[in-house]
Amino acid sequence: MTTLLEMRGITKTFPGVKALDNVDLRVEQGEIHAIVGENGAGKSTLMKVLSGVYPAGTYDGEIIYEGQTAAFNDISDSEKHGIIIIHQELALVPLLSVAENLFLGNEVATRGVINWPKMYQMTDELLTKVGLNEAASTTIGSMGVGKQQLVEIAKALAKDVKLLILDEPTAALQENDSQKLLDLLLELKAQGITSILISHKLNEISQVADRITVIRDGATVSTLDCRAEKISEAHIIRDMVGRDMSHRYPARESNIGKPLLEIKNWNVWHPEHKDRQLIRDVNFTVNEGEIIGIAGLMGSGRTELAMSIFGKSYGRNITGEALLKGQPVDLSSVDKAIAAGLAYCTEDRKELGLILEETIVRNITLANLAGVSKGGVINAAEEQKVAEKYRKAMNIRTPSVHQNVVNLSGGNQQKVVLSKWLYANPQVLILDEPTRGIDVGAKFEIYEIMNELASEGRGVVMISSEMPELLGMCDRIYVMNEGELVAELSASEASQERIMSFIVTE
Amino acid sequence: MTEETSQSKVVAQKSVGEYFAAHLREYGLLLALIAIMAFFQITTGGVMLKSLNITNLFLQNSYIIIMALGMLVVIVAGHIDLSVGSVMGFVGALAAILMVNHDWPMWAVIPVCLMVGTAIGAAQGYWVAYWSIPPFIVTLAGMLVFRGLSLWLLEGQSVGPFPKEFQLLSTGFIPDFMPQGVSTTLADLFGARRFNTGALSIGVIASGFIVYFGMKKRARNKAYGIEDEPRAFFIGRNIIVIGGVLFICFKLSTFRGLPNVLVTMAVLTIIYAFLTQSTVIGRRMYAVGGNEKAAKLSGIKTKRMTFLAFANMGMLAALAGLIFAARLNTATPKAGFAVELDVIAAVFIGGASMSGGVGKVIGAVVGAFIMGVMNNGMSIMGIGIDYQQVIKGLVLLAAVIFDVYNKNKQG
Numbered sequence: 054m055t056t057l058l059e060m061r062g063i064t065k066t067f068p069g070v071k072a073l074d075n076v077d078l079r080v081e082q083g084e085i086h087a088i089v090g091e092n093g094a095g096k097s098t099l100m101k102v103l104s105g106v107y108p109a110g111t112y113d114g115e116i117i118y119e120g121q122t123a124a125f126n127d128i129s130d131s132e133k134h135g136i137i138i139i140h141q142e143l144a145l146v147p148l149l150s151v152a153e154n155l156f157l158g159n160e161v162a163t164r165g166v167i168n169w170p171k172m173y174q175m176t177d178e179l180l181t182k183v184g185l186n187e188a189a190s191t192t193i194g195s196m197g198v199g200k201q202q203l204v205e206i207a208k209a210l211a212k213d214v215k216l217l218i219l220d221e222p223t224a225a226l227q228e229n230d231s232q233k234l235l236d237l238l239l240e241l242k243a244q245g246i247t248s249i250l251i252s253h254k255l256n257e258i259s260q261v262a263d264r265i266t267v268i269r270d271g272a273t274v275s276t277l278d279c280r281a282e283k284i285s286e287a288h289i290i291r292d293m294v295g296r297d298m299s300h301r302y303p304a305r306e307s308n309i310g311k312p313l314l315e316i317k318n319w320n321v322w323h324p325e326h327k328d329r330q331l332i333r334d335v336n337f338t339v340n341e342g343e344i345i346g347i348a349g350l351m352g353s354g355r356t357e358l359a360m361s362i363f364g365k366s367y368g369r370n371i372t373g374e375a376l377l378k379g380q381p382v383d384l385s386s387v388d389k390a391i392a393a394g395l396a397y398c399t400e401d402r403k404e405l406g407l408i409l410e411e412t413i414v415r416n417i418t419l420a421n422l423a424g425v426s427k428g429g430v431i432n433a434a435e436e437q438k439v440a441e442k443y444r445k446a447m448n449i450r451t452p453s454v455h456q457n458v459v460n461l462s463g464g465n466q467q468k469v470v471l472s473k474w475l476y477a478n479p480q481v482l483i484l485d486e487p488t489r490g491i492d493v494g495a496k497f498e499i500y501e502i503m504n505e506l507a508s509e510g511r512g513v514v515m516i517s518s519e520m521p522e523l524l525g526m527c528d529r530i531y532v533m534n535e536g537e538l539v540a541e542l543s544a545s546e547a548s549q550e551r552i553m554s555f556i557v558t559e
Numbered sequence: 560m561t562e563e564t565s566q567s568k569v570v571a572q573k574s575v576g577e578y579f580a581a582h583l584r585e586y587g588l589l590l591a592l593i594a595i596m597a598f599f600q601i602t603t604g605g606v607m608l609k610s611l612n613i614t615n616l617f618l619q620n621s622y623i624i625i626m627a628l629g630m631l632v633v634i635v636a637g638h639i640d641l642s643v644g645s646v647m648g649f650v651g652a653l654a655a656i657l658m659v660n661h662d663w664p665m666w667a668v669i670p671v672c673l674m675v676g677t678a679i680g681a682a683q684g685y686w687v688a689y690w691s692i693p694p695f696i697v698t699l700a701g702m703l704v705f706r707g708l709s710l711w712l713l714e715g716q717s718v719g720p721f722p723k724e725f726q727l728l729s730t731g732f733i734p735d736f737m738p739q740g741v742s743t744t745l746a747d748l749f750g751a752r753r754f755n756t757g758a759l760s761i762g763v764i765a766s767g768f769i770v771y772f773g774m775k776k777r778a779r780n781k782a783y784g785i786e787d788e789p790r791a792f793f794i795g796r797n798i799i800v801i802g803g804v805l806f807i808c809f810k811l812s813t814f815r816g817l818p819n820v821l822v823t824m825a826v827l828t829i830i831y832a833f834l835t836q837s838t839v840i841g842r843r844m845y846a847v848g849g850n851e852k853a854a855k856l857s858g859i860k861t862k863r864m865t866f867l868a869f870a871n872m873g874m875l876a877a878l879a880g881l882i883f884a885a886r887l888n889t890a891t892p893k894a895g896f897a898v899e900l901d902v903i904a905a906v907f908i909g910g911a912s913m914s915g916g917v918g919k920v921i922g923a924v925v926g927a928f929i930m931g932v933m934n935n936g937m938s939i940m941g942i943g944i945d946y947q948q949v950i951k952g953l954v955l956l957a958a959v960i961f962d963v964y965n966k967n968k969q970g
Contacts, residue, residue: 366856388858397856405856408849410916419846420857422839429839434783441784473857 056117057082057247058216063102063114072098073112074271080216080249085242087250087258090268090293091464091492096251099268100218104138105131119215135215139205141224141490147194152176154193155208179207183237197352199230206237217241217248223257224490227351227518235261253492255286267292294494302525303497305504309528310341312379313512314395314481319373321354321361321536331357331368333536339481339512344503346523347516348552349533355516356400358533359483363397364390377480391420396479398470400486400516402463406470409459413451414440416458416469421477443472448498464495471502482506483514488522500526520549532556575789582788583965584910588925589799595929599936606939607932610814613807618729618886620931621820622647622879624924626902627909628831629875631923634906635835636868637848637915638687638694641899642679642701643876645709648895650676650880652709655718655890658725665725673877679705680873681866688865702899710892719889729885732816733757746813755816762808766801773797820882827875832920844868848915904951905930908958929954 058080065073073095080086088096101107103116105125116123118134125131128138145154152172161172176189185203193201202222209217219238223231231254238248238261252258258265259279267274267289274292277284290301321332331354339345347355360367362375364387375384377393384390390397399405407416417440418425425436440454447468451461458469467487474482484503488496503513503526517523523530530547532540532555540555579586600607626643633640650672657663657671683701686692720726735742737756746754773793780787788796811817835841846854847864855861884890909926911918930951937947 363856364858386860387856388860391858399853399856404850405852408846408853408916411845411849415842415845419842419854419859422842426839431837431839431842433837434779437783 055082056080057119058103059117060099060103061115061117063099063112063116065098065102065107065112072271073102075114076268076271076273078266078273079276080247081264083242083245083247084263085238085248085250085261087252087262087265088268089252089255089258089265089289091494094268094293094492095271096268097220098271100138100220100249100251103131104128104136104218132212135213136218137209137212137214137216138218139202139209139220139222141221143198143201143205145193145201145204148192150190150192151180151187151196151204152189154204155179155211157208159212175211176207179210180204182210183207184233184240197230199226199233202226202230202234203237206234206241214246217246218251219248220251221253221490222250223252223254231257253490255289258289259284259286265289269293290493293492301493301497302522303501303504305507307528308342308508308510310343310510312338313341313343313377314339315374315376315379316362317374317376319358319362319375320371321357321368322370324367324369327369331536332361335373335536335538337531337538337541339514341510341512342507343528344507344513344515344526346527346530347514347533347538348518348520348523348530348556350556351518353533353556354536355533356485357536359397359485359514359516362390363387363395363483366397391477391479394478394480395483396420396474396477396481397483398467398474398485398487400489402466402470406473407458407466410457413444413449413454413456413458413461413469417443417454417472417476420473424476439476440472443476447472447502464491464498467491467495467499471499475502475506479511481512481514483516485516486518487515488517488519496522520552523547523552524549575791578789578792584962585919585922586792586796587961588908588910588922588929589796592925592929592932593799595932595936599932599939603936603939607936608810610810612935612939613810614814614818616928616931616935617818617821617824619935620927621729621824622883622886623898623901623905623931624824624927625827625875625879625882626872626898627905627923627927628827628920629872630902630906631909631911631918631920632831632835632844633694633868633872634903634911634913635848635915635918636844636865637851638865638868639698639903640680640683640694640869640872641698641903642683642705643872643879643902644895644898644900645702645705646676646679646873646876646895647880647883647898648890648892649679649705649709649712650877651884651890651894652712652718652892654725654881654884655721656712658721659718665722668725669881672881673874676877676880677870677874680876681870683873684866684869687869688862694869706896709890709894713890713892715892717889717891719887721885721888726885726888727819729820729882731819733761733819733822735816749813751813753813755812755814758812758816759805759808761817762805762812765808766804769801769804770797823882828920828924835920840864840867845916848917850916901930902927904955908955910958910962912962926958 056079060076060078063073063076064071076095076099078099090096102112105127108126109124123134146157155176156172161168161175173189180187180189183203183206185200185207187196187200193204222234226234235257238250241248250258250262262279264279265277265284267277269292277289315338317336319332319335320330323329323331335358337345349355357367361371362384365371365385366387375382382393384393384395403409408419414436418436422431425432425439437454443449444451444454449465449468449472451465458466461469487499491499503515506513515523515526524547528544530542530552531538532542532552534556542551596607606612626647630640630643653675654668654672657668658665679701683697686697687694735755735757737760742754742756745756746752777787777793808817835844843854843859843864846857846859847861851861880895883894887894905927906918906923907926908929909918909922909924911923933951933954934947937950
């Protein structure tokens with residue numbers, strides 16, 4: 054095996070922080086090399102050094118690529134050498150067609166005039182390669198995230214990729230879309246394309262990776278060879294967090310009380326397409342001290358259900374009955390829902406959950422400003438005390454609570470969102486994908502917080518696409534399929550296979 | 560416990576230079592104003608800081624500053640209002656018609672005009688907030704409509720003069736409330752023709768309050784371990800601010816005293832600074848501009864906040880219109896023409912962000928003064944209106960470029 058890429062002793066410092074400290078990475082020709090590590094361990098920084106986002110000279114150490122010392126000045130420089138990075142947030146223009154996106158900045162043209170027939174033909178070839186059965190003229194916005202991800206890969210192929218870097222490619226994907234993507238990676242590998250895969254999903258990594266490099270606190274911890282022997286997930290996790298994590302889910306004594314929130318005959322129609330019913334006759338109950346889960350595919354209506362309950366934030370013609378502790382409750386607007394004791398942590402923290410350019414303090418108190426104010430005047434000192442309390446309780450890692458939220462890692466941002474809702478003192482918390490894009494250590498902390506909430510007698514509704522997490526945490530699991538709750542399983546009778554069987558049946 | 564001590568140490572150890580770099584924008588703005596004033600003081604041969612000119616500076620810029628307060632709120636909420644110049648002109652015209660042509664008394668005209676302004680703002684806010692029509696379009700329409708309506712109202716003529724007591728709104732001064740004897744003694748002492756001891760004492764009292772509240776806030780921050788500016792900065796900033804306040808009050812007291820508009824302006828600035836920084840409604844305004852969807856899902860009535868921002872802007876535009884008309888002693892169809900651009904420029908020079916959620920009242924006021932001092936200084940120097948426009952444009956661009964550069968460097 055020849056070495057395609059070697060990064061030696063990479064050190065990158067930002068004012069006051071050493072993001073990377075003497076990191077080594079060796080990628081062999083034709084392998085799938087996984088990089089794992091907790092959020093903030095330095096994976097993304099390392100990839101930015103490699104792709105020239107941080108140009109040569111701004112870091113120490115050397116990069117040897119295809120046997121030569123490389124010094125990339127910017128992304129286009131590294132792309133010329135066949136290094137292409139696909140970010141978690143997709144960089145496609147939603148209103149343009151697949152063909153236009155594939156050749157954006159690289160159009161098939163003579164003297165500025167586009168040769169459409171040729172461009173469409175080349176697009177079709179590329180789409181066949183990635184196994185995507187779509188017309189070249191389809192607009193990106195009309196496709197699902199899974200297909201968009203494949204378009205991104207096709208775009209990389211159009212640029213003659215030699216080293217493909219994928220940053221959390223399956224974070225937003227469904228199980229079957231993820232599988233397609235992983236299969237494609239294996240196929241590309243057969244064609245001789247080398248890939249670097251950054252992911253939190255260890256089961257996916259053990260499925261495709263040849264070797265795994267573990268990074269912790271800006272330093273390389275180990276490089277594991279999966280071809281020689283099977284590497285257990287426990288082993289990887291141990292290297293990632295620097296400690297043994299025998300239990301991925303904290304233990305909890307269930308102490309379930311009376312019904313807290315009951316939703317009866319809930320129906321919701323699409324906000325724009327009047328005749329499309331999104332939620333159909335949904336009934337469910339959360340009891341005191343109980344964690345319930347809602348499983349289902351993305352697009353099955355889980356988020357829509359949660360948002361329609363939380364102050365009619367989504368959908369129209371919402372009908373149905375909501376009871377809190379047996380009494381009918383008015384949830385017709387968000388502030389009423391909050392006042393009634395509901396909280397909803399959104400799936401999309403950055404877009405819907407946080408004000409990124411604001412401080413941690415101001416984000417935490419936003420949903421309960423009444424708690425830190427008197428007669429409409431905010432008591433800044435009281436507010437500070439509240440924020441400090443949550444920083445300690447939730448273990449938010451930050452030098453100061455006056456730090457803007459945008460500077461925090463994903464896990465810490467999620468803790469700020471949770472703090473915000475805990476400060477609103479809800480009786481029922483709806484958590485929509487609370488651990489998405491969060492590292493193992495922070496996930497565990499969030500599970501512990503959920504358990505604590507339940508032990509205080511509150512009800513928790515957990516919406517998740519990760520079945521092991523639902524099985525590990527919930528007392529009961531509802532399965533959602535095309536806007537209906539098709540099954541209700543107790544913890545003892547639920548298994549991944551059973552849940553899946555309800556998801557796939559029509 | 561150990562963690563806490565190590566953290567407070569970090570705060571303490573943060574060097575003065577680092578603190579300055581992190582807050583370059585806030586201190587830079589103040590220093591820029593001082594530098595610009597010093598520059599014109601030299602180039603105009605000392606005319607800039609003469610008592611008469613300082614008085615003029617306040618009279619000339621009062622209406623811009625008053626509207627900048629409202630515009631800051633609108634911009635912080637993530638919107639823009641292009642109609643304020645026209646609304647200001649329209650309300651001035653309305654006041655003239657009511658007072659001059661129909662002999663309405665002033666005490667009735669002022670509240671009616673303020674209500675009309677609020678209603679205009681509310682109407683525009685209604686379309687923006689509840690119909691999601693882009694504020695650029697709504698207020699561009701408003702700009703044309705109210706420019707046209709003031710022409711129609713005035714029938715293309717200038718209408719005036721206003722009754723004496725209405726003019727005082729703009730050109731009046733706070734009478735000296737201190738004993739006459741003290742003032743004559745001080746006038747002799749400073750070699751001035753007259754001296755308004757009341758004006759100076761208000762300056763002294765204001766300075767006292769600035770220091771008192773500054774110290775109180777510092778003590779509270781310390782008690783709660785909130786990071787605060789280094790002591791040297793606190794002292795330095797206070798010396799500059801108090802020095803400025805006392806100097807201006809002294810200068811004004813050797814002329815005719817404190818202009819009424821200065822007092823109106825100062826009181827409004829304090830009220831809006833308080834509203835935006837320390838109240839729930841102010842905090843919500845920032846949240847709406849910072850991330851409307853997140854604000855909405857946190858139980859904030861985002862549409863109502865937008866509506867209020869525009870209604871408030873309308874009210875302040877009306878007040879500015881009254882003050883402007885009172886100063887000119889006539890309402891003209893051209894009043895307030897292109898003023899919206901000065902107001903918007905002041906807010907952006909003051910550090911507000913186009914995308915919303917960022918900006919401070921004090922910044923907008925200092926920004927307005929920077930524009931005003933430049934207008935005034937360049938006019939005294941006899942620089943043509945052509946060059947003046949170019950220079951003002953470049954200053955606005957430079958201020959925003961500086962902001963973006965600063966942000967990129969930090970991020």
